[in-house]
Amino acid sequence: MDAEVCVTGIKTIDLLCPIHRNDYKEVWGEKSQLSSLILELAYRHKTYLQGQSIWVGCDSTCIKKRCVFGEIDDVLSLVIINGNDEIQDLERVRKAVERAKKDSVEGSCIWVFFDSGAHLCFEMSQFLSNESDSNCFAVFICVDIAQATFNRQSNVSRSVISLSRNDIDDQKLLAIDPLESTDTRTSFELADRNNMARQIKDLVGRYEGVSEIAATLGECELSEEDRIVMEKATKLIQFMSQSFFINKPFSGAEGEYVGFEETLSGVKRILD
Incomplete structure (x- = not known):
């Protein structure tokens, strides 16, 4: 970083x-x-x-x-x-x-x-x-x-x-929206991070579209490619979710600090 x-x-x-x-x-x-x-x-x-x-x-x-x-x-x-x-x-x-x-x-x-x-x-x-x-x-x-x-x-x-308005219990729990959150800075040092950010946004965006199809027609109507998108995006969303310190009184879970290299390697494993 x-x-x-x-x-x-x-x-x-x-x-x-x-x-x-x-x-x-x-x-x-x-x-x-x-x-x-x-x-x-x-x-x-x-x-x-x-x-x-x-x-x-x-x-x-x-x-x-x-x-x-x-x-x-x-x-x-x-x-x-x-x-x-x-x-x-x-x-x-x-x-x-x-x-x-x-x-x-x-x-x-x-x-x-x-x-x-x-x-x-x-x-x-x-x-x-x-x-x-x-x-x-x-x-x-x-x-x-x-x-x-x-x-x-x-x-x-x-x-x-x-901040996401979805899946929040009466606005008590924090959640960051991965599609709307963005950074305008570019540099050689940030090239890998920027490229991965684009891949994440693309995957999550495709996941939302595929989810709508699955909800309307059923998962059996999904193509093999769409199934892979669903599987990868589900893993990614689960990985990117974490506990915040401010949420403990409402969720009971301790806050979590995750180092950048751990975040980077975890996302690479999912995307690859």
Whole structure:
């Protein structure tokens, strides 16, 4: 994996939409899902990467309610803005960034999450990109489902972590959508990962089409090629699924960290 990539231990993210230093990503989902993913990423960022995370928004009620890691300050610094004074709000975020830099371990990264209702996203990303050590930052714009629907229909290329709306019990459990989650960066170092990501998306996309045929006509009507697609995709989906730390109170399962090389080799075995 490229040294400029922050490995989260979440298989779907690390393979399909990895978090880079000096990154700018959109995160799509329902509000409760967004809060859960922010907390999950912040926990993993601090635990495995010794990094600092900041949340910026107008109302912290939801994210505080979703926190299962003890005191929220243990994993995430909250910056409350009111939206009435842009200069004052931006200064609050800058001060939080300065505090995070002082508390950061050398070589670690600072992640800044903007709530879907927060402004200043563009101004703050410009501020961070102008920092002398800008490669130590990653900015996440959390987009609620209504705006995400609009973004899907546009032709703008985006790096996206998309939260699935399927197979979720009342939005309590996190699941990453492998088809909508994507990374726009390309480089020689990421060539193998990008190629595998394309194979995964192609397989999952074909699986959805074949599943519809099977549900309508029955599996006996599937061709041999379609049966192979079904078998491979089922194995892949099972492999890519994993337990999140934020889900433990609802699922009872411990969170799981999976190294990138383990993820890569596991997917290669299935695809080959």
